[in-house]
Amino acid sequence: MIPSLTGFYAPCSHPKVSNRLTLLAESLPSDFKELQFSLERAHGNRNRCPVPGTLYNMNTFESFKALDRDSLLKKEAKKILDDIHSGKVEEDSAVLSRFFIISFADLKKWNFLHWLAFPALVVGPPAMVLDLRPAREVFNQGEVQSLSAALNEWRKSSLTTGVLYFLVSIASNSHATIRQLKDWKACQDDGQKLLFGFYDPSCRLDNPGWPLRNYLAFISLRCQDGKIQFLCYREKRGFADMGLSLVGEAVISPSKDCSDPQCVPKAVGWEPKPKSINLAESMNPERLAVSAADLNLKLMRWRQLPSLDLGTLSSVRCLLLGAGTLGCQVARMLMAWGVRKITLLDSGLVAMSNPVRQSLYTLDDCLDGGSLKAVAAARTLKRIFPAVEAEGVTLSIPMPGHPVPTNEVARVLEDCERLRDLIASHDVTFLLTDTRESRWLPALLCASENKIAITAALGFDSYLVMRHGAGPLYVSDQTNSLSTVDGNGGQRLGCYFCGDIVAPIDSMSNRTLDQQCTVTRPGLAPIASALAVELLVGLLHHPNGIHAPGEIANSIMSSSEQPFGILPHQIRGLLPQYSQVTLIGHASNSCTACSTTVVSEFRRRGMEFILQAIDHPTYLEDLTGLTELIESANSFKLDWDDETDDSDM
Amino acid sequence: MIPSLTGFYAPCSHPKVSNRLTLLAESLPSDFKELQFSLERAHGNRNRCPVPGTLYNMNTFESFKALDRDSLLKKEAKKILDDIHSGKVEEDSAVLSRFFIISFADLKKWNFLHWLAFPALVVGPPAMVLDLRPAREVFNQGEVQSLSAALNEWRKSSLTTGVLYFLVSIASNSHATIRQLKDWKACQDDGQKLLFGFYDPSCRLDNPGWPLRNYLAFISLRCQDGKIQFLCYREKRGFADMGLSLVGEAVISPSKDCSDPQCVPKAVGWEPKPKSINLAESMNPERLAVSAADLNLKLMRWRQLPSLDLGTLSSVRCLLLGAGTLGCQVARMLMAWGVRKITLLDSGLVAMSNPVRQSLYTLDDCLDGGSLKAVAAARTLKRIFPAVEAEGVTLSIPMPGHPVPTNEVARVLEDCERLRDLIASHDVTFLLTDTRESRWLPALLCASENKIAITAALGFDSYLVMRHGAGPLYVSDQTNSLSTVDGNGGQRLGCYFCGDIVAPIDSMSNRTLDQQCTVTRPGLAPIASALAVELLVGLLHHPNGIHAPGEIANSIMSSSEQPFGILPHQIRGLLPQYSQVTLIGHASNSCTACSTTVVSEFRRRGMEFILQAIDHPTYLEDLTGLTELIESANSFKLDWDDETDDSDM
Numbered sequence A, B: 001m002i003p004s005l006t007g008f009y010a011p012c013s014h015p016k017v018s019n020r021l022t023l024l025a026e027s028l029p030s031d032f033k034e035l036q037f038s039l040e041r042a043h044g045n046r047n048r049c050p051v052p053g054t055l056y057n058m059n060t061f062e063s064f065k066a067l068d069r070d071s072l073l074k075k076e077a078k079k080i081l082d083d084i085h086s087g088k089v090e091e092d093s094a095v096l097s098r099f100f101i102i103s104f105a106d107l108k109k110w111n112f113l114h115w116l117a118f119p120a121l122v123v124g125p126p127a128m129v130l131d132l133r134p135a136r137e138v139f140n141q142g143e144v145q146s147l148s149a150a151l152n153e154w155r156k157s158s159l160t161t162g163v164l165y166f167l168v169s170i171a172s173n174s175h176a177t178i179r180q181l182k183d184w185k186a187c188q189d190d191g192q193k194l195l196f197g198f199y200d201p202s203c204r205l206d207n208p209g210w211p212l213r214n215y216l217a218f219i220s221l222r223c224q225d226g227k228i229q230f231l232c233y234r235e236k237r238g239f240a241d242m243g244l245s246l247v248g249e250a251v252i253s254p255s256k257d258c259s260d261p262q263c264v265p266k267a268v269g270w271e272p273k274p275k276s277i278n279l280a281e282s283m284n285p286e287r288l289a290v291s292a293a294d295l296n297l298k299l300m301r302w303r304q305l306p307s308l309d310l311g312t313l314s315s316v317r318c319l320l321l322g323a324g325t326l327g328c329q330v331a332r333m334l335m336a337w338g339v340r341k342i343t344l345l346d347s348g349l350v351a352m353s354n355p356v357r358q359s360l361y362t363l364d365d366c367l368d369g370g371s372l373k374a375v376a377a378a379r380t381l382k383r384i385f386p387a388v389e390a391e392g393v394t395l396s397i398p399m400p401g402h403p404v405p406t407n408e409v410a411r412v413l414e415d416c417e418r419l420r421d422l423i424a425s426h427d428v429t430f431l432l433t434d435t436r437e438s439r440w441l442p443a444l445l446c447a448s449e450n451k452i453a454i455t456a457a458l459g460f461d462s463y464l465v466m467r468h469g470a471g472p473l474y475v476s477d478q479t480n481s482l483s484t485v486d487g488n489g490g491q492r493l494g495c496y497f498c499g500d501i502v503a504p505i506d507s508m509s510n511r512t513l514d515q516q517c518t519v520t521r522p523g524l525a526p527i528a529s530a531l532a533v534e535l536l537v538g539l540l541h542h543p544n545g546i547h548a549p550g551e552i553a554n555s556i557m558s559s560s561e562q563p564f565g566i567l568p569h570q571i572r573g574l575l576p577q578y579s580q581v582t583l584i585g586h587a588s589n590s591c592t593a594c595s596t597t598v599v600s601e602f603r604r605r606g607m608e609f610i611l612q613a614i615d616h617p618t619y620l621e622d623l624t625g626l627t628e629l630i631e632s633a634n635s636f637k638l639d640w641d642d643e644t645d646d647s648d649m
Helices: A032-042 A061-066 A069-086 A093-097 A141-156 A181-189 A211-223 A285-303 A310-315 A325-336 A373-384 A406-424 A437-449 A524-540 A556-561 A596-605 A607-615 A617-624 A626-635 A640-648 B032-042 B061-066 B069-086 B093-097 B141-156 B181-189 B211-223 B285-303 B310-315 B325-336 B363-369 B373-384 B406-424 B437-449 B524-540 B556-561 B596-605 B607-615 B617-624 B626-635 B640-648
Strands: A004-009 A049-058 A099-106 A111-122 A128-134 A165-170 A176-179 A193-199 A226-233 A246-252 A266-270 A275-278 A317-321 A341-346 A389-394 A428-431 A452-458 A462-467 A570-574 A579-583 B004-009 B049-058 B099-106 B111-122 B128-134 B165-170 B176-179 B193-199 B226-233 B246-252 B266-270 B275-278 B317-321 B341-346 B389-394 B428-431 B452-458 B462-467 B570-574 B579-583
Touching (some): A004 A099, A049 A093, A069 A093, A069 A099, A069 A266, A093 A165, A093 A211, A111 A211, A141 A165, A141 A176, A165 A211, A176 A181, A181 A193, A181 A211, A193 A211, A211 A226, A211 A246, A285 A310, A285 B363, A310 A524, A317 A325, A317 A437, A325 A341, A325 A428, A373 B363, A406 A437, A406 A607, A524 B524, A579 B579, A596 A617, A607 A617, B049 B093, B069 B093, B069 B099, B069 B111, B069 B211, B069 B266, B093 B211, B111 B211, B141 B165, B141 B176, B176 B181, B181 B193, B211 B226, B211 B246, B285 B310, B325 B341, B325 B452, B325 B524, B341 B406, B373 B389, B406 B607, B428 B437, B428 B524, B437 B452, B437 B596, B452 B524, B524 B570, B596 B607, B607 B617, B617 B626
Parallel strands (some): A049 A099, A317 A341, A317 A428, A341 A389, A428 A452, B049 B099, B193 B226, B317 B341, B317 B428
Antiparallel strands (some): A004 A049, A099 A111, A111 A266, A111 A275, A128 A246, A165 A176, A452 A462, B111 B266, B128 B246, B165 B176, B165 B193, B452 B462, B570 B579
C-alpha cells in the first residue's frame, strides 16, 4: 500500500522568509478515521492549507537507491495533468500542488532518508513572464484597499482559507472580488479585470513561487492563451500585504505537448538531493530502548507471525517463583517476547557460585554477603530494558515436610497469604524453584485461582517443561462443589503433581551439596527456560487459553491451525540423546495439589489446611486417597514363581 | 575413605601461653606422596612434633549433627588402647596423643564446622597425682644442670626432637640421661631414678597437660603400679626450663578395666563445643568467585560425571565469531562449563535493540552511539567471572559476494590473515554470525587447520547446531595432496556448506530489516547456543575428538559408552513441533568450504584465492564442479506426465 500524505502550505508571511511545505504527525495518518479527523482539525486553519502527497517508502536502502526517479516524477506529474484535463483542479485546486516523497527508514538506527519532489509540468512552448511588480505598484489605491479587504475576507473564512488557487476580479470602480477557480469562465466573460491568484510561499520580490508553474500549465490547458495576469498572494502578520504580493503578466502560447490527455508529460521538481535525519541523538535512551525492543517484535509480526499479539504480551503479568538459573533465563526470555510486567520471587542471596549460571547476576551482586536475589534480578532487568516493570519479592515459599515451629506460624501464614495475593494479582505463574516441595503450594494456589502455571524442572541431564491444566471449576449447584471435568467438558490436563503417588516431602535436608543444588548440565536451564516461555506465548495466543487441549508433536492438523505451532502439555528432553518429546498427562483425582478434593478443602479451611499439609505431608496422602492406593498396591502380590518357568521363552 | 591427618605439637615454650595442636595445610595431604614429603619436611622440626589424627568429614549438616560422638570417641580411644597393648606405643609414642576431628564443610559459603577430640582413656581405678612442683625445686643443682643439658641435646637432635614421650634416668652422681620409651624395662632395672617424661603443651604450674592421662594409662598397663615420677617438660626460648617444667608423683593402682585387650575403654576428650570458621570474609572476591564456579563443576563430577575433565575444559581456547544473540549465550554457556579462555569477534556496535536478546549487554552499552560489541561482551564476561580470560576482537569477516573495492584490498587481506591467526591459535571456533556467507571463510580456515568448528544457525522458528567434520588430511606421499577420507579411513563428516549446491553469496543487501537481522522466535538462540556448547563438551570428552563419528539419537550402544551421551553430527530443531532430531551428513567433494579441492587451492594460493572467491562466488562453483552439477541437473527433465495418471492411486 502506498500511503497518502497531507502536506500543509501557507502563503509567505514574512518579507525575508519563504514558507515551506510542512509535514506533521497528522500528515501520515495511520488509518482512514484518523485521516478524516486530522483533516477536519486542519480545515479552516489558515496556516495549514492541505495539499495531497504520496509516500514511497522503500524497505531497503538498495531499493531506495535503485528507484527510477525520473519515471516516478513523470507518473506523479501525469496525475496532475489528468486532474487538469478532468476538471478536478477547478473543484479542488490543491491537487495542482501535489508532491511526493521517496524514503527509507533505518528503524534500527532511527535514521530517516527522504527525498522530496514537487512535480511541475513542463509544457511547451513555455509561458513567458513579462512583468513582475509589487501589487501596490500595479493597482491604484482604491484597488489596493478593495483587493486587500477581499483577500482578508477570503483568508478569514474557514470555507476558503485553505483554497490555494483563486481568481481575482476587479471592476472598473476598483471593487475587487475573489472567486473560486471554477468560476473562471464567468469571470472571463464579465469584462472585468481578471487575475489568476494563488498563495505564494516564496518571499522573493524578483520571482514568483513554484506553484505558478503548474498554475500556468492549468491556465494554458483549460482557460486561455495569450497574455494573462497573475497575483502572487503574500501576507504579513496575518493580513494581505500588497507590498509583498506580486502582480505579473505571462504570455501563454497554445500548448502542444500536453493537450492530448493520454500524453506523458515532461516534468521537473526533484529537490537537489536527498536529506537524512537521525533522530537517535535527540531521543531519550529509555524511549530509544523501548522503540528498539519493540522493533524486533514488530519485524517478527510483519511477515512471519501476523497474528502475534504484542498487546497481550506487553500487558500480561508474570510471576516467577525462583530467581535462580531458570528464573533469570525465563525473565530474559519474557522480555525478549515483549512481556513488560515481571515479578521475581526468591528468598535467597546472590552467592558467589551464581553468576556463571544465573544470567542476571555479576560478581558485584555477590559482594558484602550478596544482594537479595529477587531485588538484584529486578534491578538487572531494568538495566537491560528500563521500561520493564520488574519487581523483586523476597519471600520463602512454605513447603510440605518442612514443619513450622510454633513461633514461626504467624510468619509462615503471612507468607502463604502473600503468595496467594501475588498469584491472584498476576496472570501467569512460573514454577522455577529447585525443589519439588516448594512447587506444591503455588501449584495448589494456581489451581484454586484457575491461573496459568508453567513449570520448568531440571534433572542432571534431563528437563521437564509443562503447563498445568486449568483448575477444577465450580459446578453450578448450591453445594459449591467442584467439577472434575474442565470447561470444555473434557478431562482437565494435569499439574506437576498429578503423576505422583506420594505427597511432596522435605527433599533438601540430609542431602549432600550436589544433590541439594540440583547439579545439572549447564545447557539444560536455557533450553528449559526458553521452552517454558515459548509454551506460554503459544498458550496466550490460543483461543481457548488455559483450557486449550494438549497437543502432540506431528499432529499436523492442529499445528497448521496455529501460527505458533502445536501447544503441548508437557515437553520432556534428554540431553544425552539430544531428544525431546511431547506428552499429555491428565489431571489425577488423587493429586495432592490440583484435585477437587484438595482444592475444595483448601477453599473450605484456608490457611489452616495449608499448615496441616505442611506439618504432616501424610495428611495429603490420606485426604486424596493416595494412602489407600499405596496400601492396596502393597497388598497385591503377584505369584512370580509361576511365571519364572517361562523365562526361557 | 577416611583421611589420615597429621597434627603438630610442641612443648609449652612460654610461661603464660599453652601450646595447642597445630593443623596446617600439610596436615591433610591430598595424596600419599605429598604426605611423605610433608612429613619429611616436618621431620626434625622441633616445633612440629607429628601426632596422628583422623578426619571424619560429613557431607551434610544433618549427618554432622546426627553423629554418635560417644561411640566415635570410644572407637578412637580403643585404637590407643590397642597400641598400648600391642607395644606400638614403645615404638612410636606419638600414637598416645592421637586426635580426631569431625567436620562439615559448607563449600558454597566457605563455612567450616569442626569439632576436635583428644581421646583420653579412663582407666579404673584412676591414678592419683600426689605431688607437683617445678623441677628446679625437686632436683639438686647438679641434677638440674645435667637434666637440662640432656633434654636440650634430645631436643636438638633431629632423630629425637619429635619424640613426645621419653624416659629420664638420673644416676646417683646427678647425671641425667634421656632414653626412649622402649627402654623402660632396662631403666627400671638399673636402679637409677626414673621419671616418665613428656612434652607438656600446658603452661600451668598447678596442672600437668592432657597427654599425661594416656601416659599414665600406658604406664599402668605396660610398666608398673604404685608410685611413679613424671616430668612435664617445658621450655623457654628454645631451651629446657626447669622452672616451668614440672615434676610430679602419681600413684597408680593396678588397672582393672582395660587390662583385657578386648575391652572397649571408657574415654573422655571432646572439646566443649564445635567451632565454625567462615573463610569467605577474608577471601579475595575474585578467588571466591573462582572457587565457587569450580564448585558447581566439581559437584557435577563427584557423582554424576566422574569422567568430566575439568582440566581440558579450563584450558581449551574458544573463538566465538559473532557476539550477538548466539555469541553472548554461547560465551555464558562456556563459562558455566568451566571454559576460561574465550575470544569474541564482532565488527559491530551494541545497538539499542540488542540488550533484550543479547545477554551480555545492558542499556549502558548502547549509549553514546554504542560500545564495540566484542569489547563490551568481553568486559561483561569479566564482570560475571573475573578469572575468565576474555578478549574482544573487532574485525569484520570477509565474505564471498561482497566484492572488495580496490582501496580496501589491503585491509581485507589483513583481516583474512588475522582471522586465520585467530583460528590457528584457538582450539575451537564457534560460527555464530547471522549470515551464511560470513561463515564461509571460517569454515574453510577451520578445515585447513583441522580445528574443531561448531555452527549454530537460526531460522525464524528452527535451528541447526552442528560440528564440522575434521579437515581433509594430507596423504603421506610427496605431492602434498589431500585425502578424501578421514583419519579413521571413513568418510569425513560434512561442514556447514557441504549440503549446498551454490556458493555463498551476498544475502544481506537488498533485504528488508526483518530479513536482514534474522528475525527469530526468542527461544531459539538460547536453545541452539546451549546445544552447541553441550556438543563441544561431548566432543572434547570423546577419545577420537574431532574425528569422532556422528551418532544418532537412540543408538543405545554408543550412548551407554559415553557418559555425556551420544555425540551427534547435526541437531536440527523445529519449535512449532517442539521437536529435535539428530542427523549425519558426510563431507561433499564439491563443498565450497571444506572439500580437498578448495582446501588444496587455498593452501597453494593463499590470500589470492580468498580474494578471488570473495569477488567472484561463481569461481568457487566452477572450482568445485558445482557449476557442472547444476547444469546437468537442469538438463535432466523428468517426464512427469507419465506419472500423473497414477495420482488417484
